[in-house]
Amino acid sequence: MSYQTFAQVYDAIMDETLYERWGNFVDQELQNKKQTVLELACGTGALAIMLKKRGYAVTGLDLSANMLSLANERAWAEGLQLPLIEGDMLDLSEVGKYDAVTCFSDSICYMPHKEAVLSVFKEVYQTLNDSGMFLFDVHSLYQIDEVFPGYMYNDQSEDISFLWKSYSGDSEHSIEHDLTFFVYEEESDKYERFDETHKERTYPLVVYYDMLQQAGFTSIKTSAEFGETEVKDDSPRWFFVCKK
Incomplete structure (x- = not known):
């Protein structure tokens, strides 16, 4: 990238x-x-x-x-x-x-x-x-334990499509965010996929x-x-x- x-x-x-x-x-x-x-x-x-x-x-x-x-x-x-x-x-x-x-x-x-x-x-x-x-x-604690679990967000622009999904982590008061991006690459004239997982804890x-x-x-x-x-x-x- x-x-x-x-x-x-x-x-x-x-x-x-x-x-x-x-x-x-x-x-x-x-x-x-x-x-x-x-x-x-x-x-x-x-x-x-x-x-x-x-x-x-x-x-x-x-x-x-x-x-x-x-x-x-x-x-x-x-x-x-x-x-x-x-x-x-x-x-x-x-x-x-x-x-x-x-x-x-x-x-x-x-x-x-x-x-x-x-x-x-x-x-x-x-x-x-x-x-x-x-x-x-x-x-x-409210954000991690009540708001984030099951949270989903999608956004799209001309060059980037963005998917965000959150779910409870293995540890107490923890969360994992799965992020997926589809990014337009002009040279190849295609969308390339990128995946990341972010882990947070409070x-x-x-x-x-x-x-x-x-x-x-x-x-x-x-x-x-x-x-x-x-x-x-x-x-x-x-x-x-x-x-x-």
């Missing part, structure tokens, strides 16, 4: 309006836009570029070299220099220190078990400067609190709807603001 096609496929499953809401959440919590920010799981760079435009000194980190290549292309197209690191959030020992670390789009939920989540929290804590902030979101709020405290965080605040409301039983996402 070419980089351009890869970008089309990735963007096909993203709601672009969410980037603005994540950006507003960062503004609300950090306030000082001159802070250095490490964005974990930055993907194709859409949010990192938005934060850069808002005045933050952003560095993006992602496990995928393909994603980072696309992020770099996007940054150059916008006339921006965006430092990018190919790395794993399970080991941030070589990335330097930052005033804030962000990790959105439920990327924490891709960790396979609690030990991995705790490891990420510990790595982030060590990466933050004194009084640094860690902002992230995760799927709620935990009760008290478990997240316990892991964050084990990592060293003492000030932990939770909310829903991008910081706009309190957490409710049917909140789809939980948002965390943690201070070192």
Whole structure:
């Protein structure tokens, strides 16, 4: 799959309006836009570029070299220099220190078990400067246990047909998403099929609190709807603001 096609496929499953809401959440919590920010799981760079435009000194980190290549292309197209690191959030020992670390789009939920989540929290804590902030979101129990099982979504454009089906995973509070794309390839004048399975897992709020405290965080605040409301039983996402 070419980089351009890869970008089309990735963007096909993203709601672009969410980037603005994540950006507003960062503004609300950090306030000082001159802070250095490490964005974990930055993907194709859409949010990192938005934060850069808002005045933050952003560095993006992602496990995928393909994603980072696309992020770099996007940054150059916008006339921006965006430092990018190919790395794993399970080991941030070589990335330097930052005033804030962000990790959105439920990327924490891709960790396979609690030990991995705790490891990420510990790595982030060590990466933050004194009084640094860690902002992230995760799927709620309601979203994983009630909304996603049996969920189906289909979408079609001129170049891409997209099928999404979700079902409960083997572990408690886990979900698996089967994604199928049919992407038009101009050279062959045919649609090519791509299949992916994404596995996610979440935990009760008290478990997240316990892991964050084990990592060293003492000030932990939770909310829903991008910081706009309190957490409710049917909140789809939980948002965390943690201070070192």
